Amino acid sequence: MQKSIIALISGLSSAALLEGPCPTEYSYNKSVEEFDKLKMTGLWFEYVWDAGYDEHLHYKCSMWTLLKDGDNMAAFNHVQFADGEGKFASVDINWAVPTELGQPQHASYNRHVAHFGADETKPDKEMHMLFTNYYNYLVGKTC
Numbered sequence: 001m002q003k004s005i006i007a008l009i010s011g012l013s014s015a016a017l018l019e020g021p022c023p024t025e026y027s028y029n030k031s032v033e034e035f036d037k038l039k040m041t042g043l044w045f046e047y048v049w050d051a052g053y054d055e056h057l058h059y060k061c062s063m064w065t066l067l068k069d070g071d072n073m074a075a076f077n078h079v080q081f082a083d084g085e086g087k088f089a090s091v092d093i094n095w096a097v098p099t100e101l102g103q104p105q106h107a108s109y110n111r112h113v114a115h116f117g118a119d120e121t122k123p124d125k126e127m128h129m130l131f132t133n134y135y136n137y138l139v140g141k142t143c
Contacts, residue, residue, distance in 0.1 A: 021143070026105075026141065030105060032099065032102040032103065032104055032105065035102060035105045035129070037107075038068060040138075042065070043064070044064040046063075046064065057079055059081050060082050062077060062079045062080065074093060075109070079111075090114060094107055105130075108125065108127075109127065110123075127140050128141045
């Protein structure tokens with residue numbers, strides 16, 4: 001058990017924020033051919049352990065309720081701030097356009113616009129669904 005914890009902690013400490021466009025290649029556990037974005041619907045929780053990864057929203061945890069809305073998807077996003085206050089917003093989820101191979105495993109969204117209005121000038125984020133079983137876990141990368 002100690003080795004697992006040490007490996008996890010050392011892995012977290014080596015993470016870094018990099019400015020610029022998203023990388024063009026990722027490793028996924030679901031191929032484009034088998035990825036099913038509809039299976040991503042449901043309730044997801046996100047915990048932020050480092051303020052550098054909170055998209056400048058200054059929250060500690062977030063709840064995403066991902067719903068299908070016609071041909072599109074939306075998320076009811078609740079962010080819980082350090083002072084105990086929270087805020088809900090509806091966030092549009094824009095999945096990458098399917099190719100002849102299938103559905104790419106990423107979507108774009110903008111929580112700043114959803115939470116603070118159209119005057120917010122933060123660019124959209126792109127979330128890549130790197131590892132998931134659709135039900136118990138999701139490891140994602142945003143850029």
